[in-house]
Structures are given as structure tokens and as C-alpha cells.
Amino acid sequence: MTPFGPPARKPAEMTTILRVPALVPILAAAALAAACQSPAPAPTAANPSPSPAGPAVRAFTTCFAAPPAAWAGTPRATLPTTQFEPEAVTPAGDRVFGSYRTTAGAEGVGAIDLSSGAFTRVAASAGAVTIAVDPPWLAWVQATSAVNPGLWTLMARNLDTGEQLTVATPSAALGGPPTSLVVDAARVAWRQPTTTDPQTPAAEVRVYDLAARRQTVLDSGGVGAPVLAGRYLVWSRSGAGLQAVDAATLQPASLPGRVRGQAPGTAIAGSPTELVWSTDEQHATAWRVDRDQLATYAIGDNRNRLQFLTVAGHFLIWFTGVQFAVLDLDTGGGYDVPLPGAVLGSEAAIVLTTSPGGSPKGPGQSTSVSVLPTASAPAIPACGR
Secondary structure, eight states: OOOSOSTTSTTSOOOEEEOOOSOOOOOOOOOOOOOOBSSOOOOOTTSOOOOOOSSOEEEEEEEEEOOOGGGGOEEEEEETTEEEEEEEEOTTSSEEEEEEEETTSOEEEEEEETTTOOEEEEEEOTTEEEEEEETTEEEEEEESOSSOTTOEEEEEEETTTOOEEEEEOOSSTTOOOOSEEEEETTEEEEEEEOOOOTTSOOEEEEEEETTTTEEEEEEEESBOOOEEETTEEEEEETTTEEEEEETTTOOBOOOOHHHHTOOOOSOEEEOSSEEEEEEETTEEEEEETTTTEEEEEEESSSSSOOOSOEEETTEEEEEOSSSEEEEETTTOEEEEOOTTEEEEEOSSEEEEEEOTTSBTTBOOSOEEEEEEEGGGOOOOOOTTO
């Protein structure tokens, strides 16, 4: 296994997982948007979103049409008495891990084999709120109080040996749990809040070596959650833009100037080939790492606000607060996932689930799971084409 590093994670790819907080209020499904252009002019003053300076910047105004039929995927599993929320797809695309709750009241972290459809209970865990995986290591954050969000534990489990250990606990009461985890080559990275003052939020970007049992603080202060993008581990720092280290060595790494100077909003995601960040709830920028290419995206409506981002191949997936949405970073086309569906993916596989009687992030009586290989996922056409 290679160090905490390049996209070729052993030698497949790295996966960074953002987990949407549970119990999001369910609103009425919004109507699908219409008409878009691709490519389109950069956002104007009416749509403020500064475009990065430099060559080869593509600009898209995106829209959301009907889901492409091929995106239904191949049915893989049906869990008649279990609500399963997918939260991490392995780099190889062979399994999806998530939190589960049965009609009998059992809950924890489970996995579905994407070849056979078999469901396995991995660990009993009440309130697992964030999960990441790079076999043999699985990591998750679990709530330890039903009323105090500042009480949590970051756990890790070796899926081969069954070894389980506590990686971290809160450094500040009510500081909030990590909402993003990175697992790669026996290392875990996360953002750990260090203060309870909402006016001056402070945190640390930490990395824990699961083999050496050693923790390293990479940065502190007004820092955001770390993500993996290509060979970089990247996070934001208030007033200083994007920061990075080489994921293999944890030594400071220099991003291209037009990327380094960006000031991300609250959402950021990475993959072996892409780094994507929001500039506000309706605008995002993507950096294609392997081609050093930038693209900007203007979301043409205020229903699909950008938050809780994840990237699978050249597709951006996020939870809008109402439902999931998918955007093709190559075309600017997108679609809203019909309620109560959910979508998650890695470089190898995209997993789609439906929980009848529930919502994307709420109780349901059963779960159906389908899978779509990322490489064969059809392009989402830009509107009007």
C-alpha cells in the first residue's frame, strides 16, 4: 500500500467522503428547472462569482432536466426491513458503506457488496454521522449524546483483522463533530473544532497514522475540512485561500497561483482528478488537476444550493437540503434525483438508493440499491441539446 497519497490509492484511486448530516427537514419537491446554455459567459454583476484569472477557464450556466434513463443503474439489493444511508463507496467500487437502522431498532455501520447485493453489519454504532473507507481501514464519527452535538467519537476499524480503535474525541465541548473524513493508506485526516465561540470559529486540520498510532496537526485557526484532490491534501484557511500538502509526504505543496488564491465558500470536495469548491450557494469552480484546467458553474436557480459536495469521476453530487442533485462537470448539464432517492459515488462506482416511505435523509421502511459504473455513466446533456 502506498502512503497517504496520489489518486492511485493502492494503486486505485482515493476517495473523500462528505456525509450529509442526518435528520434534514424535508421540504416539498421543487419543479425541474429549464433552459441553460453551455458554455455560457462568466457570471455578471447580477450573478456575482469571481472567475479565476488565467487561461483555459470554461464557464457554464447549468440547469436541471429530467434524469437520464441510463442513470437508473442496475438493481443490486433490496433491504425490506432496513433503512440504509450510503456514505462511502470503496475506491475499487466493490462495496458501499453507510449507516443503517432496522425496523426492530438496531442501528450501526453496515456494508453492501455491490456484486452480490449481500448486506453485512460491520459495527454497532448509534448515530454514525460521517463515514470514510479505504480498505482495509474504515473510519466513522459517531455521536455519543442525543442532545449534545459536541460529544462524539472518531473510530477506525481494520476490516481484515477486526481491530478497532478510538482515533479522536472532542477538544472543545459543543465544538461540533467532523463533517468530513479522508481515509487513505492507513491514515485518517479531518477538521477538528477547537473552540465553542461561533463568532471566532477555530479548528485544526489533523492526520492520524493508524499504523504508527501518531497524530499530526497540519494547520490551525480558521481552517476548513481537508479533501484529497490528485496528489494533494487540500483545505481552506480564512484570509489565505486554499492550502495544500503533498498527500504522500505531508510536506507543504504549492498549488498553481490561480487556484491557491481562491477563497472557497463552505463546500469543497476532491477526487483523483478534480478539486471543486463553492464560492457561494449558487456558484462553484472546478480545477481539473491532471490538465490544470478551470471551469466555473452558475446554478440557474436557488433551489439547488451547493452544499455537502462529493465528486465521482467528472460528476458533482450534492444534497441541496431537499433532495440530491447531479451535475456533469464536462457539459454543465444536471438533474435532480427524484425523491426519496439518494446518490453517492467514487471514481469506480456510483450508488443510487431509494427508501420508500422515507426521504433521502429520513426514516424509511426499506431500501433498494442500484449501481452504475462511473466510467460508463453517460454524459448529462446540457439543456437544449
